[in-house]
Amino acid sequence: NCIGKLGTTTKSFILKVAELPVCQFKALPTTLTKDSIFENQSELNWSCQFANTCSISPEVGEVKTFGSTRVSPKESTKYTLNCKNLEGISDFEQSIEVK
Secondary structure (H helix, E strand, O other), rough: EEEEEOOOEOOOOOOOOOOEEEEEEEOOOOOOOOOOOOOOOOOEEEEEEEEOOEEEEEOOOOEEEEEEEOOEEEEEEEEEEEEEEEOEEEEEEEEEEEO
16 A cells, blocks of 8 residues: 555466475485495484475385385485476485495
């Protein structure tokens, strides 16, 4: 609203805010050693807001919008968490180095 000597005027508008999926995506540990006597595994953890569906590639596939899974890459690998909602798609990446 604006009020002045010549009168009052009012202007309004509708603003739509798009909320794309927002996620925290982590890998622990981020480095694995081929020579280890223990099974070489890393745990991927994620937690997402505003997401309807999610998947992790390579190999993992469809997942819930929060959770964790263990992976055993044989070589250095970049994992991508891909989440969707009606507004669009967001990607999040984590790399695990294999030495």
